[in-house]
Amino acid sequence: MSIQEHYRSRAKELLSSGTVKMVIGYGTGSTPDRRRPVFITSPDETDRLVLDKACRTNLSGYLLREGLLSDQKQVAVFFNLDGVRSLNILAAESQLETAQVLVLGFRIEGEEVTALQGERAADFKSLIAAAKEQRKSQPPHELQEKLEAMTPKERFSFWEAEFSRCIKCYACRQACPMCWCRRCVVDNNQPQWVNTSSHTLGNLEWNLLRAFHLAGRCVECGNCSRACPADIPLHLLNRRMSDEVQGSFDHYPGMDEAQEPVLASFRKDDPETFIL
Amino acid sequence: MTAHNTTSGENIYRPAVMNIVATRDEAPGVRTMRLEFQDPLELEKFKQAYRTGMFGLYGIYGEGESTFCVASPETRNDYIECTFRKSGRVTAALASAEIGDLMTFRGPYGNRFPIEEFHGKNLLFIAGGIALPPTRSVIWSCLDQRDKFGKITIVYGARTVADLVYKQELEEWEKRDDVELVLTVDPGGETPDWKHRVGFVPTILEEAAPAAGNCVAVLCGPPIMIKFTLASLKKLGFEEENVYTTLENRMKCGIGKCGRCNVGSVYVCKEGPVFTAAEVSAMPQADL
């Protein structure tokens, strides 16, 4: 049985037994190479589910839809490992209870899509631990290497040029599973912390601010870069922040739901001596 | 295409500069300001254009503009009065402005109350809380030509006694024998010496039971009050065509461009803010 068939029948089972009230997964899109999020509530509709290497969107953000989890019922969601990590962070940040989420886990490696063992967030602990080790030895992205080699001035010009294309549509924020604030700082006007205008300064302020808010929280799922209509390589910024956080604090976000947020917790052995 | 309100060289986003000549604190967080045009040409333009019911965008450069009605009547058009509650960035700045300070006004915009059509009729004004200002503008427009109208009844309610606005004017209207004033506060909002009614506006209105025949009602208030008061007016026999109200949607431009005040195909900024209850009923209710 293909992984798609396997999960279709599992979804059918979960829905018909009443174990979950909804399955959030992927369906066919408007062109053959596109996939789109689907919300299945009837066991008769599980044939709409698709699982293949084009299923890249991290769906965890949909769990925070107003009212979805307020009835204590369970929802099943298709997740790759990044998705499970974002689920852990959302739980750590008190946005949901993992007990309400059933994971239909998968991994995409090249052309191959395989199922992950387990259905509860905690079941993936050892896989995430392995991913953490792998992350350490992962070679930097080609463009990232180029950026690291630049002088600060050159690097600033690079990002200035990238951000100049930003149209402030906030697709990055809306697509980000970690951007769960009810009212984003950019939408506050008393005081107006960030310029809302899409000019050089406003764009720089917005994108840098978002990168900082994601430091130690980003699971590098890539939703932001895929959503950006201006093709700004936002993931590079987040990746750089993640490198920093992992290097300085050995912190890999989303290990489990008990993990403390690295930039919001305090330790006596903090490498930043100025804190003490 | 409709006739232009502007010449092509004119900048429709440039406001007029206003002097703040008087301020009055009405209720906690609620303030009235009287403004005069700095430029006599702008005053002339305003006098030509302003009719009771229209609104404007009141601004402080550096903070922005905020939309509210012109609370002074067309019969007194050499100044502008506005009444607002301190609630957002712009109103907070306006609330800390003082006499002698400068601010801006863009307008007047929108439609008007068809006051000539009210001639010879009885008038019933109903307002709740901070929504007295738009009603007050019509009330004074009518009182300033009192002989053209029949009986005038004003029903005004607020949450508490402290929340009643235009207290001096309420006293003045109470003293007049050509106006019937019914004041009420919500249960629990009364003070020991409160000698008026206690109860919600719709209930008090039904008790006062003004006759619907040959009567026009002007109703302004928060959405929930409007909803229940419309039901009461219906019970009293008022036809929706004879009930006028105002919609106060969020606006940025005030002139039909920025796209946020629409309810269905209606641009509140241009086709409103004054509507009959019948017109409001025809709008998609879920978008109100």
Added chain:
Amino acid sequence: MATLLYSASLNDCIARWREDGLMVFGPSTAGGVSGFREVEDAGSLDLDLVLTRSTLKELFFPRTEPMLGYRIGKQQIETEEFIPPEGRRIIFGVRPCDAAGMQVDDALFDWDYHDAYWFRRRDSSVIFSIACTHSDAFCMCTSLGLAPDSTKGSDVLLRPLAAGNGWKVEALTERGENALSSISSLLKEGGDAPAPLTDVPVKFDLEACRRWLADPENFESRFWKEISERCIGCGSCTYLCPTCHCFDIQDEGDTYQGVRRKNWDSCSFSLFTMHTSGHNPRATQSARWRQRIMHKFNYFSLKFNVNSCTGCGRCTRECPVDMGVTETLQAISTLQR
């Protein structure tokens, strides 16, 4: 015999226009993203694109635009008006759907109040559209009553030649004729065959959709929630739409001096309609998507007698969750009783 412009002469045309003091804009790609930019030569133009990522509207209605500068004195406020310069512009290589979009917004920006910021740029621009010989899966102009060679909103229409070496040129307006006359020596007469236009299939029955949308019974249909369930509420469909025109007005600076700006805004954002009291007439994403569809295909056409969509398909093409006008209207077509 028709008037022809061969690709080989385009560079000279651009040079001629520039010598005459005109700025020349056209589709070009920077940082991997295509849009309309000022060009100095034909080599910088990307004329083979089906469509640019960003739309023509940016040249008339920038993402952010300074409107007024202010300086507050003790007894006076000085303002400076940043009405855009009247510099004349040739915009070469526009697609007919984008050009048609500008005409849609002319109606809005001229409605009672004439918006000088929009029209100063409109009046000083000449739009050279190129009929489409290529399209992609998202194109849908024919569903909107337009076509790959629509002339709406264009001053000059260029029809590609079958040989791929130029265009058959047709002036549509006086402005277009004037722009052509300054390059008349570079135009040739000839009977070269035009290339066949691309075939854009009709994807939905617009009139059937409009009937459904106009029926008040459908306003609170479950359809709206179902069709928009995956919408994440970003503004990309509105910002990449040639006709979406909503904006915000924002002051930048302090209460002594600064600039008042007109910034793009989007009906997709929850704060767009939020009252200061906290009441929000369009509190849910489905209400906001409904507004967008109703506004484009019902309200706008009632007011201005034109649909606020020209079928460019960018909404779907760029949507992070693969939504868009096409899917919604296709679904509505099938809902017809």
